[in-house]
Amino acid sequence: MGLNLILGLLLSAAIGFSLGLIGGGGSIITVPILVYVIGVEPHQAIGMSLAVVGVTSLVGAALHSRRDSVRWGTGLIFGGSGVFGAFFGARLTHLFSPPALLLLFAALMIVISLLMLRKRPSENNVNWTREFSLRKAIAAGLGVGALTGFLGVGGGFLIVPALALFGGLAMKESVGTSLLVIAINCAAGLLGQMRHGAGFDARLTILVAALAAIGMLAGAALSHNTSAERLNKGFAAFALAVAFFLVAKNYQALIPLAMGAGGASG
Numbered sequence: 001m002g003l004n005l006i007l008g009l010l011l012s013a014a015i016g017f018s019l020g021l022i023g024g025g026g027s028i029i030t031v032p033i034l035v036y037v038i039g040v041e042p043h044q045a046i047g048m049s050l051a052v053v054g055v056t057s058l059v060g061a062a063l064h065s066r067r068d069s070v071r072w073g074t075g076l077i078f079g080g081s082g083v084f085g086a087f088f089g090a091r092l093t094h095l096f097s098p099p100a101l102l103l104l105f106a107a108l109m110i111v112i113s114l115l116m117l118r119k120r121p122s123e124n125n126v127n128w129t130r131e132f133s134l135r136k137a138i139a140a141g142l143g144v145g146a147l148t149g150f151l152g153v154g155g156g157f158l159i160v161p162a163l164a165l166f167g168g169l170a171m172k173e174s175v176g177t178s179l180l181v182i183a184i185n186c187a188a189g190l191l192g193q194m195r196h197g198a199g200f201d202a203r204l205t206i207l208v209a210a211l212a213a214i215g216m217l218a219g220a221a222l223s224h225n226t227s228a229e230r231l232n233k234g235f236a237a238f239a240l241a242v243a244f245f246l247v248a249k250n251y252q253a254l255i256p257l258a259m260g261a262g263g264a265s266g
Helices: 003-022 026-038 042-066 072-093 098-117 134-151 156-167 171-195 202-223 229-265
Strands: none
Touching: 003 026, 003 042, 003 202, 026 042, 026 098, 026 202, 026 229, 042 072, 042 098, 042 134, 042 171, 042 202, 072 134, 072 156, 072 171, 098 134, 098 229, 134 156, 134 171, 156 171
16 A cells, blocks of 8 residues: 555545535545545546545534534525535536646635634624525525535535524534535535546545545534634644645646637737
8 A cells, every 4th residue: 555545545534524524625636636645537536525524524424414503494494505506516626627627725724724824703692603595505505516416526615504594593503504415415516527527546434434424524523512713723733734736736737728718909
């Protein structure tokens, strides 16, 4: 077993730990870990990411449900609308080259990292939770689902605030319910990827998912006793560093586009 594979498997546990602790984050680094540490081709990595994050999130949702922090009705509304977005978002993946996909991934990581660095409203902030809005919940579910199917990310950092703002849930309920939504979206996105011929190493996927699930157990256990603010900021800084690494490795994919735009303007 190579050193890169061992490192990648260790980082797999961090994927689950982040998902269990703060309801997101882990999925955004799954594709970079698979591509640059383990050596998986980018299109295959997106399918693998959906499988890994989906299974891990389902385990996490079950754990949070035991603590009564999953609101199944609200989660099914978000997840049900996200199914359509995820399934059709998967079609977009194969319209882009691997470098272009990774650049899009880097852009998403930068946006999410900046959102994470902003101070999150506290549990006691009465302005944070609002009344349930079915229309906004469906719209948010569709958008996050499309992102999940397209880039293989769970979208937890979009789902958690959306559940609080449009689903009327408290923060801890949003974290637990977000895992249910992520699992549903990932399942739909994976079906969409497989429908378009995306294949991947099943044994490696099972191994990564198993280690991520172990990390999930630890994260979920700590989530009810630990403030995640410092972890949130540390993870955001790490994600920014990974994003800039992706840009540095793939920026040459932008050169033909820039030359084409220059030629058209001339």
